[in-house]
Structure formats: C-alpha cells, structure tokens
Amino acid sequence: MKPRYSFSSRRTGHIGNMKKQRPKYPDLLVKVVNESDVLIEVLDIRFVKEMQNPDAEGWIVKQKKPLILVFNKTDLLDKKELGDKIVELESMRPFLFISTKSRRGISVLRDAIKRETLKVGKEYTRVGVIGYPNTGKSSLVNVLVGKHSAGTGAEAGFTKGIQKLKLMQGVVLLDSPGVIPPKEYSTIDQSKQSKDATYGARSYNKVKYPDDVVNDIMKNYPGVVEKHYEIKEIGDVGIILEDVGRKKGFMKKGGEVNEDMTARSILKDWQEGRIKVK
Incomplete structure (x- = not known):
C-alpha cells in the first residue's frame, strides 16, 4: 500500500499525458519521484530536521536516485547563526546553502544539477523539486529557470500542481506541490497544527x-x-x-x-x- 499524504491545497495540476480526471496529490508526489532522474529536496534552513520528509527520501533512496539537499532562506540567519547551522547539520552532508532572495548559492546549485544529470547519462533528464509547503520551492524554480514560470506566494501550498519547466538543454524541472507527511498533518490535533504553522507549512490564515x-x-x-x-x-x-x-x-x-x-x-x-x- 502506498503511503498516504495530506496536502495544503485541494487543487491539482497535470503534466504530460495524464488522465482527464485530476490525480490526487499523493499520486502527484509519487509521480514526481518516479519520473525524475534527480531529486532536489528544499528545506527551510531554520527548521531543516523538522521539515525533512523521510518517506519521500526513502522512495528516492530505494530507487537509487541522486538527492540534492538544498537549505533555503539563509538570508534569515546572520553569519554566526549560519556557522552554527553548518556544525549542527554536518551529519547530513552533502548539502547546499542557498537564498532565493539574495541568489546566494544558486550558481553552485546549477553546477551540482549539471554534474548529477551528466551522471544519469540520458539525452533527456528530469529533475524533481520536492519539499514542505512554504520552503521556497517555486521561488527556487523561478531563479533557476530565470523567469517567473512557477507561481509563488508566501502562503503555504501556493503551488497548485506539477509544473514542467525547461532548465537547460535536455534538462527539465518538475515543480511539485508542498506536502506535509501524514504523521505530521492533522485537521483535528492542535499540537500538530501548531507545529506545522510554526514551521510555515500551514499558513497563518488557515490556523484555527x-x-x-x-x-x-x-x-x-x-x-x-x-x-x-x-x-x-x-x-x-x-x-x-x-x-x-x-x-x-x-x-x-x-x-x-x-x-x-x-x-x-x-x-x-x-x-x-x-x-x-x-
């Protein structure tokens, strides 16, 4: 049985030759992981361990696909705090620190994507972007692609479905909706709702x-x-x-x-x- 996931938005999108009936979000996430050759997991630098998705990471590891961990929003930390985070997260290497706001680390990420896609050895490579809501996934896609191709917003769950965008010759990005793992999601449990809101995964205007x-x-x-x-x-x-x-x-x-x-x-x-x- 496939793991069940709950998402922050009810609307979905489509990619390629999907069935006319709109797929559910769990199917979209599974589709991104299955169809991607390389995966990028975007996490908020302030809450890295809290926002990891162990189930999705497990699928990626099982399929032996490259996973690039990207820690976004470094602009929200000062130099000392950033240094402390490097020490704290040492065991998770390799990872990249970026800021979609200041463009910090974007060129390094581009190089990492090129290396991993070359290793795949395909003429046409898909790079999937996953992560919790409000980690800056769509902002990152926009920075990488160089234009406002992916819709962005501060509200958690702004991305409505999978978007297919050309990154470079032979490489396409798949931007997926943000997902809260089932163990962390609840419409009843106040402690889980509070935790999700604290990490920005549940929007401030949707908290009870x-x-x-x-x-x-x-x-x-x-x-x-x-x-x-x-x-x-x-x-x-x-x-x-x-x-x-x-x-x-x-x-x-x-x-x-x-x-x-x-x-x-x-x-x-x-x-x-x-x-x-x-």
Whole structure:
C-alpha cells in the first residue's frame, strides 16, 4: 500500500499525458519521484530536521536516485547563526546553502544539477523539486529557470500542481506541490497544527487557534517575539497580543483588542521571516 499524504491545497495540476480526471496529490508526489532522474529536496534552513520528509527520501533512496539537499532562506540567519547551522547539520552532508532572495548559492546549485544529470547519462533528464509547503520551492524554480514560470506566494501550498519547466538543454524541472507527511498533518490535533504553522507549512490564515501557535513559538523560542515588537514583558502571550494589537490598531468595537487578528499578524511576521529565530 502506498503511503498516504495530506496536502495544503485541494487543487491539482497535470503534466504530460495524464488522465482527464485530476490525480490526487499523493499520486502527484509519487509521480514526481518516479519520473525524475534527480531529486532536489528544499528545506527551510531554520527548521531543516523538522521539515525533512523521510518517506519521500526513502522512495528516492530505494530507487537509487541522486538527492540534492538544498537549505533555503539563509538570508534569515546572520553569519554566526549560519556557522552554527553548518556544525549542527554536518551529519547530513552533502548539502547546499542557498537564498532565493539574495541568489546566494544558486550558481553552485546549477553546477551540482549539471554534474548529477551528466551522471544519469540520458539525452533527456528530469529533475524533481520536492519539499514542505512554504520552503521556497517555486521561488527556487523561478531563479533557476530565470523567469517567473512557477507561481509563488508566501502562503503555504501556493503551488497548485506539477509544473514542467525547461532548465537547460535536455534538462527539465518538475515543480511539485508542498506536502506535509501524514504523521505530521492533522485537521483535528492542535499540537500538530501548531507545529506545522510554526514551521510555515500551514499558513497563518488557515490556523484555527493562532494565539496558541504564538504561545508555542514564545515557549520554544524565548524572547524573539518580544524583541521584535520591543516589548519588555517576557513570556506572557496575553500581554503580547494586547500590546501588539493596540500598536497595530487591531481593535473591536468597545475598545477591545482583536486577539485573533493580532495573533495572525504576529504569525504572518514569523512565517515570512521578519521575526528572527535566535
């Protein structure tokens, strides 16, 4: 039985001669892995181990296909933090550090793709791009291809289906939808939803209890939210919501702070990298 996956978007796309009936997302992911000669797994540098997909990696290893690990969003870390990450992730080598925003490491990645596709030895090679939602997969595809061919957005799950794009002579990129492994996905379990939202895999506007997610972020990353909003009180989510809500003008009738709107705004700042992980 094939592993079941749940995805952040319900819409799908198509590639090649697919059946008229739109395939489900699990089939799309399996198709990308099966039809690709080389795979690129894109991960957020801040949450590499948390966002790995062991099942998908297992399929790739079983088929003996090259896997390039790409750690994106390095622009969100300073020099010291980046150095610490290199040490922390040493056991995962080989890997590449990139930033689709600053274009850091893109030429190195291009060279790696060329090497791996040459090793495959085919006249026509497919390179599949996989990863969690909101890791920058489509942004990376756009940078590699050199134009806005893949739709991008800060909202998790923006890519709607598989896209087939020419990278270079004889090499095509397959951009796949972001996927949350089944063990990490739930529409009921609040702890899983909070975890997914913390790592940006579940969009801030699709979280049921955004204040709980903010509270979890404050517990797991002490002081970072308070520092960003210049608030002296540490560790009290109620004070944070009250203070930030008033500063941003998120008010209800009667002068009360709209805590839901405020929490979503804080979560948006977190997911888009404005609140720095220290």
